[in-house]
Amino acid sequence: ETFDVTNIGVHLKAKEFNQILEDPNTIVVDFRNHYESEIGHFKGAITPDVETFRESLPIINEQLKDFKEDKNLVMYCTGGIRCEKASAYFKHQGFKNVFQLEGGIINYAKQIKEENIESKFIGKNFVFDHRLGERITDDIVSQCHQCGKPCDNHTNCLNDGCHLLFIQCDDCKAAMENCCSTECLEITHLPLAEQVKLRRGKQVGNKVFRKGKSENLKFKHSGELSDKPLAVANKTNDIRQKIKVKKVLLGKAEHYYVKAQVGLFVIENQELNVGDKILISGPTTGNEELVLEKMLVNGIENSVAKIGDKITFEVPFRVRLSDKLFKIIG
Numbered sequence: 001e002t003f004d005v006t007n008i009g010v011h012l013k014a015k016e017f018n019q020i021l022e023d024p025n026t027i028v029v030d031f032r033n034h035y036e037s038e039i040g041h042f043k044g045a046i047t048p049d050v051e052t053f054r055e056s057l058p059i060i061n062e063q064l065k066d067f068k069e070d071k072n073l074v075m076y077c078t079g080g081i082r083c084e085k086a087s088a089y090f091k092h093q094g095f096k097n098v099f100q101l102e103g104g105i106i107n108y109a110k111q112i113k114e115e116n117i118e119s120k121f122i123g124k125n126f127v128f129d130h131r132l133g134e135r136i137t138d139d140i141v142s143q144c145h146q147c148g149k150p151c152d153n154h155t156n157c158l159n160d161g162c163h164l165l166f167i168q169c170d171d172c173k174a175a176m177e178n179c180c181s182t183e184c185l186e187i188t189h190l191p192l193a194e195q196v197k198l199r200r201g202k203q204v205g206n207k208v209f210r211k212g213k214s215e216n217l218k219f220k221h222s223g224e225l226s227d228k229p230l231a232v233a234n235k236t237n238d239i240r241q242k243i244k245v246k247k248v249l250l251g252k253a254e255h256y257y258v259k260a261q262v263g264l265f266v267i268e269n270q271e272l273n274v275g276d277k278i279l280i281s282g283p284t285t286g287n288e289e290l291v292l293e294k295m296l297v298n299g300i301e302n303s304v305a306k307i308g309d310k311i312t313f314e315v316p317f318r319v320r321l322s323d324k325l326f327k328i329i330g
Contacts, residue, residue: 007088009088013102014117028046029060033051038225040121048060075099083100119137123136123152143219146180158177158179247328249324252325253324254310264311266311279327279328281323282324294313
C-alpha cells in the first residue's frame with residue numbers, strides 16, 4: 001500500500017551519467033540479464049548473473065543493504081523501461097540517492113555520438129531483433145562459448161528442439177553448422193519428420209528461456225565481468241560501397257537442404273538464366289555473391305527460370321527463410 005510506483009529515480013542524460021560514474025561514491029548496476037551484459041556493459045558495473053529482471057531486485061537489495069544512506073545507486077538497462085520500475089522499488093526499499101540512465105543504453109549511444117562524448121559503455125548493446133546486438137564501441141569483451149576466441153556475436157542453435165542463445169564465432173559456426181553441440185548437429189541432419197518426433201511432448205519453452213545456460217558452453221562467463229577488452233572488432237565496409245552494386249530482386253528463399261547444400265527459391269520477378277551473377281542477402285547470411293552455373297527449374301534441369309518457377313541450385317553456405325535472391329546487373 002505504501003509502494004509508490006511513480007516515485008522514481010533521477011533521470012540522467014549521457015553527459016550527466018558519465019559525470020556521476022566518476023564519483024567514487026557511486027555504485028552502478030546493470031539491470032539486464034546475463035546474456036545481455038556479457039557482450040557489453042558500463043565500466044565498473046555490477047552485472048547480476050540472472051535470467052530475469054525480477055531475480056535481480058532482491059539480489060541487489062541484499063548486496064547493497066549497507067549503502068542505502070550514503071551511496072549513489074545508479075542504474076541502467078536497454079531502453080530505460082526496467083529502470084523506471086527498479087528505481088521506484090529501491091527508493092521504496094530505503095535507498096536515498098537513486099539515479100537512472102534516461103532512455104537506457106539505446107539513448108546513451110545516440111547522445112554520445114551526437115555530442116561527441118566519451119563512451120563509458122564498452123562493447124555491444126544486446127537488442128531484441130534479428131541483429132541481437134548493436135555495436136557501441138569496437139571493444140570485444142566476451143568469448144565464443146565453444147572455443148574461447150574473442151567474439152560477441154550471438155546466435156540461436158539451429159536445432160529447433162534446443163534453440164539455445166549463445167555466442168559463436170565464424171569458425172565454430174562453420175564447423176558446428178550453427179549448432180551448440182554435436183548432439184544438436186546430428187539432430188539437424190535427420191529428416192524433418194524425425195526431428196519433430198524427437199521433440200514431441202518436450203517443454204522446449206523452458207529451455208529456450210534459459211538463454212546461454214548449458215553444460216556444452218565451456219567458455220560461458222556471466223555474473224562478475226571484466227572491463228578489459230579481449231580484442232578489437234574489425235571495421236565494417238562503408239555502406240555506400242554496397243549501394244554501388246546494381247541489383248534487381250528476383251525472389252526469396254523457401255528452404256535449404258543442409259546435407260546436399262542446395263537452396264530452394266521462388267522466382268517472383270523477372271527471369272533468371274544460367275550464367276547470371278546472383279546475390280543472396282539476409283540479416284544473418286549477409287551478402288553472398290556467386291555465379292549460377294546450374295539449376296533445376298520445377299524439378300527439371302533448365303537454363304531459364306520465369307516468374308512463378310521454383311528453382312534449386314547448390315549454395316556453399318546456409319540459406320535462411322529471411323534471405324532474398326537478387327540478380328546483379330551491369
